[in-house]
Amino acid sequence: MSTPTSFYDLAPSDAKGQPFDFHQFEGKVVVIVNVASKCGFTPQYKGLEELYQKYHDKGLEIIGFPCNQFGHQEPGTDEEIASFCTLNYGVTFPVLKKVDVNGDHTDPVYKYLKSKKAGLLGFKGIKWNFEKFIIDRKGEVVSRFSSVTTPESLAAEVEKLL
Template identity: 55%
Template sequence: MSNIYDFTATTITGQEKPMAEFKGKVVLVVNTASKCGLTPQFKGLEALYETYKDKGLMVLGFPCNQFANQDPAGNDEISQFCELNYGVTFPMFAKIDVNGDSAHPLFKHLKSSAPGLLGSEAIKWNFTKFLVDRNGNVVERYAPTTEPEKISKDIEKLL
């Protein structure tokens, strides 16, 4: 697999979505959680999306419950939480695993394309972010604590 366009993922409402639908877009992929100290980043992610979507940015949220059981709800409840509490309008996907044998293939690709500190591929926590260029190539990985607004300059370079 050479880029994100080779993968599909299930939306939070249950439809299969090929990542190829995002060809030509700059994409920010984030593993999210609803009950995490970093959950307020949804607001910043939505602000990035609102600011840059007309220039070609897509933000894709992937709920994950692998870190301290911080997203235990079902997909419907997660979707409602994100919309009601943070006004999320960017695409959200069905809950997935990002680490281990059951990790979603998209995240296996993202992690191998942009390893973390000391070359580790493992995602350490919720809100790890991957920035993908218009050709589907992973260009940067951001730590969970990196605030979304701090990514804006990198996004602007790719738009």
């Protein structure tokens, strides 16, 4: 894939390996989070789903990207991950194909996000599972939050952007 010129040029693979075109999110607020099933932050799935349910009808989308790069806390297959999310947390937002968020095989979505919004003290890499990015209705990456930031605490910013 050539270098994307906008957020909407991205098209990662869904859990079944099919293209998941971000053009469908034009005009919406999007939260992107790297997720894992066996992490201390895994209960954030509940808060993410609650945020999704509360604001989805107003234009919020949440996209989960499973990642096994931090403590091997996402060892399952894409099918196992999807089943886990549904059965344990009632997740209805899209959880896509497992990706790398750092290193030589970084998914283009994460290359793009990290190039637009550095973390604490200018750190570009993703530090751990459940790091969150917020993209506004114009496709601009406006915020980045660490793993310790709860989904519930994103509500005020999401409301403002909606």
